[in-house]
Amino acid sequence: MNDINDVYARTSETSGEGEGGHRKRWLIAGLAVGALCLAGGVALAGCSLGNQSDTSATARVADARWAKGITPEWMSAHMGLKLPKAAHSAQAAYETTSRFDTGILTFTLTRAEAEEYLTKYPPEGKWLTPPSSQPTKAPHDFAHLGIAEPETLSAGMRYGDVCPGAPDTTDDPYATSDPQCVTLYAHDYAPSRTRIYVRARYEPGVSPLPEN
Numbered sequence: 001m002n003d004i005n006d007v008y009a010r011t012s013e014t015s016g017e018g019e020g021g022h023r024k025r026w027l028i029a030g031l032a033v034g035a036l037c038l039a040g041g042v043a044l045a046g047c048s049l050g051n052q053s054d055t056s057a058t059a060r061v062a063d064a065r066w067a068k069g070i071t072p073e074w075m076s077a078h079m080g081l082k083l084p085k086a087a088h089s090a091q092a093a094y095e096t097t098s099r100f101d102t103g104i105l106t107f108t109l110t111r112a113e114a115e116e117y118l119t120k121y122p123p124e125g126k127w128l129t130p131p132s133s134q135p136t137k138a139p140h141d142f143a144h145l146g147i148a149e150p151e152t153l154s155a156g157m158r159y160g161d162v163c164p165g166a167p168d169t170t171d172d173p174y175a176t177s178d179p180q181c182v183t184l185y186a187h188d189y190a191p192s193r194t195r196i197y198v199r200a201r202y203e204p205g206v207s208p209l210p211e212n
Contacts, residue, residue: 066144067094069210075105079182079200080164081121086113087196091145094209101202104141106195114194118186123160127186130154141199150197156188162198 075092076083083090087107095102109117118127132154142149150157163181185197 063099064095064097067096067209070094071210072105072107074210075103076198078103079105079198080180081105081162081182081198083107084109084113084117086110091147093141093144095141095144096204096209098204101204101206102141103200103202104145105198106142106145106147108193108195111188111192111194114186114188114196117196118184121162121164121184123162123184124181125160127158127160129158142197147195150185150187150199153185153187157185159183159185 070092072083072087072090072092075094083105084107086109088109090105090107092103092105094104130151130153139149150159160183161181162184165180180200182198182200185199187195187197189195
């Protein structure tokens with residue numbers, strides 16, 4: 001018996017495994033390698049899915065386009081709201097995507113003018129106030145107009161869903177309607193001034209935009 005076989009024989013005898021133990025060691029090693037391969041495959045698949053998700057998000061961003069020729073007068077009429085003659089710093093914009101369109105409108109009023117305006121457009125339910133600590137929101141909609149997003153503000157803020165085209169159904173409890181609703185924010189940003197924010201979502205491509 002050569003030296004290598006002699007060592008192997010002594011090792012087998014000492015461990016009491018023999019050929020069965022040798023096969024067992026190979027089987028355990030094989031299972032371990034298989035587990036590592038499976039884990040690696042799952043991780044690779046996860047990375048692949050993550051990359052696909054990132055790609056989809058990038059595609060959505062790339063798909064967005066701000067329409068030209070949008071005026072506060074056009075946007076307020078499209079939302080079913082009247083733009084007050086006393087409105088200052090009025091701005092509007094309209095973004096189109098393949099998923100949905102977004103219309104935004106903002107202007108400022110005196111506190112008294114704002115209260116009168118909000119009385120004409122009451123919310124569904126009641127006005128809501130945000131918590132004192134607002135979550136971080138990535139600038140997007142109103143940042144396009146150079147102002148803060150209303151969701152990032154808390155002090156002096158109230159908001160609600162307003163449906164300007166909703167008919168009065170007080171006398172007819174069975175009446176149904178499907179008005180276009182908007183989200184309206186009123187921010188008392190100064191002792192005598194209030195900024196109005198309005199945002200609306202639309203089905204993509206259904207809004208007739210102004211000609212450029």
